Amino acid sequence: MRSPFFRLGIAAAIILMIFSLPAREFLKLTFMFGMPFVVFLHFAVHKPKFSLIRIISIIALVGITGGYIYMLTDLPERIETNRIVSEGAALVAEGKYEEAIARYQQLEKLDRSQKMHKKIVEAKREQAASNLLSEARTLLQEGKQAVAIKKLNSIPDNTRAAREAQHILKDIRE
DSSP states (O other): OOOHHHHHHHHHHHHHHHHOHHHHHHHHHHHHHHHHHHHHHHHHHHSOTTOHHHHHHHHHHHHHHHHHHHHHHTHHHHHHHHHHHHHHHHHHHHTOHHHHHHHHGGGGGGTOHHHHHHHHHHHHHHHHHHHHHHHHHHHHHTTOHHHHHHHHHHSOSSSHHHHHHHHHHHHHHO
16 A cells, blocks of 8 residues: 555546546546435434434435436436537637537437537537638738728627637737
């Protein structure tokens, strides 16, 4: 236990669990159900037999255990959903909107249609904002500053392009 190799192995396992999506999901679920389980287990063990608190604790323990098992059955789909959403978000950040939309469409196979539609709408909004930003840059290069400013101001807030548009507008005003 005191060997540096043992400690290094434990540290490596913890780091792998932190950076591994399946391990993160499993640990999140385990902690979410594990904390109440420990509390109710304490009451179930340390209270007198047939006391109301002990009976309620045992019922809660059975419910928590059932909920945990039920949530574990859905774990692979949730992991896959999170993977698809993460990959899609990375593609949107890279400006590969069509690829991101294709990735998000894979959510339909997992019966996550609502999430799929939401993410596709977000990707299309980012794509439209990026196109407006490109048009504004072209207009600025052509010397059409007034039209470019209108385009920059029409870019929807809370998009990546909006931040760039604000920087460009700031540079124009200076």
